[in-house]
Amino acid sequence: MIAHPDGSTEIPHLPSGPPLGSDEGRPFAAGTVRVTDGSILAFHTSSLLTTSQSPQTLQRVLAHTDRPLQDLCDDVLYRLGNDTRHSDVILLLARTHPFPADQVAA
Structure with a gap:
């Protein structure tokens, strides 16, 4: 999922690959x-979204892109409560930012 600085979220269509955190040896498709700069990228295992309210909860929490990433992770897991505790859950968040021109190569 991508959370943009304007509060909107999207789930981009990407090629499928092995589950996050798995030891499957298949290569990833590019x-x-x-x-946008300041967006948050959310990578998660399918076990995070096991209930009907889970996608909306994730979208609502990630819409606040100005919060620290650890606070966002904690908030998602708190709001989902025990609904996701039946299996391993992985949530990885990353915030995008521009690199200074002198630190970019082509």
């Missing part, structure tokens, strides 16, 4: 997605 994909390209444009994101």
Whole structure:
């Protein structure tokens, strides 16, 4: 999921690959997605979204892109409560930012 600085969220269509955190040896297919500076990228295991309210909860929490990433992770897990505790849950958040021109190579 991508949370943009304006509060909107999207789930981009990407090639499928092995589950996050798995030891499957298949290669990942390449994909390209444009994101705005300050967006948050959310990578998660399917076990995070096991209930009907889970996708909306994740979208609501991630819409506040100005919050620290650890606070966002904690908030998602708190709001989902015990609904996701039946299996391993992985939530990885990353915030995008521009690199200074002198630190970019082509």
